[in-house]
Amino acid sequence: MVGTRPAPRCPGTPGAGGEDRAVRGRRLCALAEPYLLLFPALAVLALFFFGPALFNILLSFQSISLFELGRGGTWAGFANFVALVRDPLTGLALSNTVFWLTLVTVSLRIGLGLALALLLNSVVIRRWRLSGLARSLVLIPWVTPPVVAVAAWQWLLQARYGAINQILVEVGLLQDGIPFLARASTVWWAVSAIIVWRELPFVVIALLAGLQSIPGELYEAARIDGASEPRILWRVTLPLLRPVLAVVTLLITIWTFNNFLYVWLATRGGPGVKTQVLATQMYLEAFVNYRLGYGAAVGVLMGLIMLAFSIVYFNTAFKRSLGQA
Amino acid sequence: MRALRLGQDLLVVAVTFGLLLALAFPTLWILLTSLRPEREVLSDTFRLFASTVTLDSYRTLLAKTSFGTYILNSLVVSLASTLLAVTASLLAAYAFSRRRFPLRSALLIAVVFSQLFPYVILITPIYVIFYHLKLVNTSIGLIIAYVATTVPFSVYMLLGYLDSVPRELDEAGIMDGCSTLGVIWSVILPVAWPGVAATAIYAFAQSWNEYLIALTLVTKNELKTVPVGLASFFGEYTTRWDLVMTASVLATLPTLIVFLILQRRLVSGLLAGAVKQ
Numbered sequence: 001m002v003g004t005r006p007a008p009r010c011p012g013t014p015g016a017g018g019e020d021r022a023v024r025g026r027r028l029c030a031l032a033e034p035y036l037l038l039f040p041a042l043a044v045l046a047l048f049f050f051g052p053a054l055f056n057i058l059l060s061f062q063s064i065s066l067f068e069l070g071r072g073g074t075w076a077g078f079a080n081f082v083a084l085v086r087d088p089l090t091g092l093a094l095s096n097t098v099f100w101l102t103l104v105t106v107s108l109r110i111g112l113g114l115a116l117a118l119l120l121n122s123v124v125i126r127r128w129r130l131s132g133l134a135r136s137l138v139l140i141p142w143v144t145p146p147v148v149a150v151a152a153w154q155w156l157l158q159a160r161y162g163a164i165n166q167i168l169v170e171v172g173l174l175q176d177g178i179p180f181l182a183r184a185s186t187v188w189w190a191v192s193a194i195i196v197w198r199e200l201p202f203v204v205i206a207l208l209a210g211l212q213s214i215p216g217e218l219y220e221a222a223r224i225d226g227a228s229e230p231r232i233l234w235r236v237t238l239p240l241l242r243p244v245l246a247v248v249t250l251l252i253t254i255w256t257f258n259n260f261l262y263v264w265l266a267t268r269g270g271p272g273v274k275t276q277v278l279a280t281q282m283y284l285e286a287f288v289n290y291r292l293g294y295g296a297a298v299g300v301l302m303g304l305i306m307l308a309f310s311i312v313y314f315n316t317a318f319k320r321s322l323g324q325a
Numbered sequence: 326m327r328a329l330r331l332g333q334d335l336l337v338v339a340v341t342f343g344l345l346l347a348l349a350f351p352t353l354w355i356l357l358t359s360l361r362p363e364r365e366v367l368s369d370t371f372r373l374f375a376s377t378v379t380l381d382s383y384r385t386l387l388a389k390t391s392f393g394t395y396i397l398n399s400l401v402v403s404l405a406s407t408l409l410a411v412t413a414s415l416l417a418a419y420a421f422s423r424r425r426f427p428l429r430s431a432l433l434i435a436v437v438f439s440q441l442f443p444y445v446i447l448i449t450p451i452y453v454i455f456y457h458l459k460l461v462n463t464s465i466g467l468i469i470a471y472v473a474t475t476v477p478f479s480v481y482m483l484l485g486y487l488d489s490v491p492r493e494l495d496e497a498g499i500m501d502g503c504s505t506l507g508v509i510w511s512v513i514l515p516v517a518w519p520g521v522a523a524t525a526i527y528a529f530a531q532s533w534n535e536y537l538i539a540l541t542l543v544t545k546n547e548l549k550t551v552p553v554g555l556a557s558f559f560g561e562y563t564t565r566w567d568l569v570m571t572a573s574v575l576a577t578l579p580t581l582i583v584f585l586i587l588q589r590r591l592v593s594g595l596l597a598g599a600v601k602q
Binding site for chain 1: 333334337338340341342344345346348349351352354355358366367368369370371409412413414416417419420421424426429432434435436438439441442443444445446447448449450451452453454456457469470472473474476477480505533534536537541551552555556558559566569570572573576577580581584
């Protein structure tokens with residue numbers, strides 16, 4: 001809105017109202033200007049984040065069906081939350097979300113990402129001038145859209161014609177192909193593989209940036225003191241990388257905890273309810289079972305858990321950068 | 326000693342590039358499958374390369390399915406939302422960077438908080454609100470949603486860039502009689518364009534890849550975007566993997582192209598916000 005007409009421009013020309021009014025007008029305008037500049041961004045956030053967040057709380061206390069949106073819902077008190085706590089699926093979805101979706105994939109990404117970042121930052125790769133090539137290769141999974149990532153892995157893991165199964169059978173590790181995404185014993189590992197594969201590059205690149213900001217003199221000093229390479233890694237590199245590691249871990253934890261796409265597209269929460277997570281439970285309740293109020297209650301539960309995460313994030317990362325600004 | 330070092334070097338290089346090639350393989354496999362003749366896609370043994378290279382599956386995909394429409398829809402929605410998001414974010418970032426005003430910190434925290442706040446949780450109320458605003462099953466609804474999801478991080482990214490532009494430049498613009506919008510347009514933009522470009526790419530990639538909002542807000546086939554359209558192609562019992570992989574290649578192309586052009590800049594831009602120390 002502000003973008004189409006020069007609204008924040010102050011009426012600088014005196015005349016119509018005389019000197020006094022022009023000055024007052026200009027001062028008023030300078031006062032209002034920042035808010036006018038912020039208006040488009042804040043308006044769209046209000047419509048999309050802040051309004052819905054409050055509305056979600058209201059919805060979670062209602063009994064409302066997707067089909068009765070026009071009529072609105074009826075007040076239901078805590079019924080949705082009582083049902084949510086009693087639902088055996090909630091406990092399963094919560095533990096799946098916390099353990100498999102978040103803990104397992106985040107630790108794998110941090111471990112693998114740290115290893116790759118150290119390799120990419122190693123003296124050898126730099127001496128052979130392979131850093132650029134290596135960095136481009138690392139980014140490939142990240143350039144692949146998440147939906148495409150799931151499609152690719154479904155195809156790779158397909159029981160009979162999938163490349164991974166065919167290779168495993170050919171080298172003799174398997175007798176027959178396994179439908180990894182449809183079998184209860186393997187499904188979480190397969191889903192984790194998809195998430196780790198597609199989201200690893202962010203961790204590698206972020207940690208690489210952190211590693212490169214460590215001054216080289218520190219390494220030289222440690223070497224002159226006769227420290228061994230593992231000791232340097234443990235005593236110099238990792239402690240100095242800690243702030244970046246903390247921020248990256250918190251960020252990917254928040255992003256992954258709420259992720260809907262990977263589980264939904266890879267398994268629809270199956271086989272059975274084996275891979276149901278909070279995000280898919282919420283979607284299923286609201287848009288498949290048409291219980292919007294119940295879906296909103298799942299959202300409130302997820303929001304509360306996220307609130308705790310966000311407070312930690314603000315205390316570690318944001319305060320620091322705000323203090324700098 | 327020399328030989329030992331060379332051996333160690335080769336080992337590190339081999340391990341690193343072995344891992345990197347394994348990482349790149351799934352994406353490469355999509356491309357190889359899409360170029361395979363249909364009868365060789367479902368073969369019982371593993372072959373890295375097919376006997377011939379063919380574009381048949383591309384022809385079939387574009388002629389027999391709605392994928393062409395999905396691409397067009399995605400381009401319209403992503404480009405429009407990128408333009409609007411970058412414009413709104415630039416104005417907001419300028420205000421945060423150059424002005425001190427009451428509530429500045431609170432508003433800045435609100436913006437950054439919404440970057441962390443997962444919209445996934447809000448998909449139910451958003452659907453209800455958009456239903457009442459008659460924005461369900463419209464491209465405009467999707468565009469508004471994507472502007473909202475990309476604005477918070479865009480503001481954060483641009484703020485970092487604008488803070489590095491010297492204020493003296495603004496003052497020179499004001500002396501020349503520019504209004505605030507004039508200063509942003511003719512002083513800030515020419516200097517901060519790499520940051521603006523990186524922000525635009527971030528916003529474009531977000532909108533191009535987004536799945537859940539598009540899934541809930543749009544149910545009409547002629548309005549579907551690439552991720553939802555692609556997802557409807559697989560997971561069925563009779564999956565045509567050659568067509569799914571071909572569609573996947575086309576879905577990856579736009580983000581791949583912009584990444585290749587602006588790789589370095591984008592990564593540093595994305596990280597400016599994420600791992601600022």
